[in-house]
Amino acid sequence: MNEHPDDPDAARAAALAGALRDLIGVLKRRFREQSQLGDLTMSQVSVLSRLEREGPATVTSLAKAEGMRPQSMSANVAALEAAGFVSGAPDPKDGRQTILSVTPAFTEWIKARRAARQDWLMQALQSHFTPAEQDELARAVLLLKRLTDL
Amino acid sequence: MNEHPDDPDAARAAALAGALRDLIGVLKRRFREQSQLGDLTMSQVSVLSRLEREGPATVTSLAKAEGMRPQSMSANVAALEAAGFVSGAPDPKDGRQTILSVTPAFTEWIKARRAARQDWLMQALQSHFTPAEQDELARAVLLLKRLTDL
DNA sequence: TATTGTTATACTCTATAACTATA
DNA sequence: TATAGTTATAGAGTATAACAATA
Numbered sequence: 001m002n003e004h005p006d007d008p009d010a011a012r013a014a015a016l017a018g019a020l021r022d023l024i025g026v027l028k029r030r031f032r033e034q035s036q037l038g039d040l041t042m043s044q045v046s047v048l049s050r051l052e053r054e055g056p057a058t059v060t061s062l063a064k065a066e067g068m069r070p071q072s073m074s075a076n077v078a079a080l081e082a083a084g085f086v087s088g089a090p091d092p093k094d095g096r097q098t099i100l101s102v103t104p105a106f107t108e109w110i111k112a113r114r115a116a117r118q119d120w121l122m123q124a125l126q127s128h129f130t131p132a133e134q135d136e137l138a139r140a141v142l143l144l145k146r147l148t149d150l
Numbered sequence: 151m152n153e154h155p156d157d158p159d160a161a162r163a164a165a166l167a168g169a170l171r172d173l174i175g176v177l178k179r180r181f182r183e184q185s186q187l188g189d190l191t192m193s194q195v196s197v198l199s200r201l202e203r204e205g206p207a208t209v210t211s212l213a214k215a216e217g218m219r220p221q222s223m224s225a226n227v228a229a230l231e232a233a234g235f236v237s238g239a240p241d242p243k244d245g246r247q248t249i250l251s252v253t254p255a256f257t258e259w260i261k262a263r264r265a266a267r268q269d270w271l272m273q274a275l276q277s278h279f280t281p282a283e284q285d286e287l288a289r290a291v292l293l294l295k296r297l298t299d300l
Numbered sequence: 301t302a303t304t305g306t307t308a309t310a311c312t313c314t315a316t317a318a319c320t321a322t323a
Numbered sequence: 324t325a326t327a328g329t330t331a332t333a334g335a336g337t338a339t340a341a342c343a344a345t346a
Contacts, residue, residue: 012281068338
């Protein structure tokens, strides 16, 4: 029954790994189905919030930060440019690079959305988790980011 | 700067929601790229571990548990049957249902994999997280499952 | 030569729609 | 009529390969 008879540490890590993989898969589907993020995908929202949080960036740096290929990030950025939420300007110091920034249109849009409290996940967190549980989740998020940079 | 000037609770929930969405997206890509799960996808591994953990089940019940449509689960189950890891038997009490179970071939395969410690995520958890941190993650997983059943 | 970025193409995963078979 | 399941098809998201432009 026990796959790790002489190593309880390995047994705990294995159980946690399985639980984590299951959880991420189910949550990803749940988030997408409940999205209510306008016409934006999760990846696109991540890019926007990163640009908003960390300032202008290039396709390559965004791809690295989000753990995807530059070609894939290009597609996401193109969609955001088409939506008018991101604009690119050539880097004066390096003609190969394009500096991407959020547009005023995005700033207005996100402000209205936040004022309207339209985010399903935010409401779910507020109504089904105590402040202490939310803090616990925030700590876990920080811990899990460690896996991102391995 | 602050989108929730008169509601610090809302501000915390909004920040957590954003961080969670980003994290889930990045982790999903990371898990897939590092998979080392043989030819199996994350969804397929989830189904196998559920069948192993909870015993035989039907396509419909698995779909509900994993948060996807029965048609999508059918595809996953078909792949697992083709791989020889799952087999279906007609339910004697209800001719519409098929009872799915893991095969002895899967039991052998998973035993060998676990003995060889081939799981990237498990090793990462063991080598980069203290036992206390792993326990904290395990608690967070339980908390986040709450979002699954909303 | 190396790096930034794009275009073209294919694959994986899941959804919707339409259907069969059993209850 | 309702439920379990399949097949067909389409869409979203990301990957690989090949390329152009700049460093």
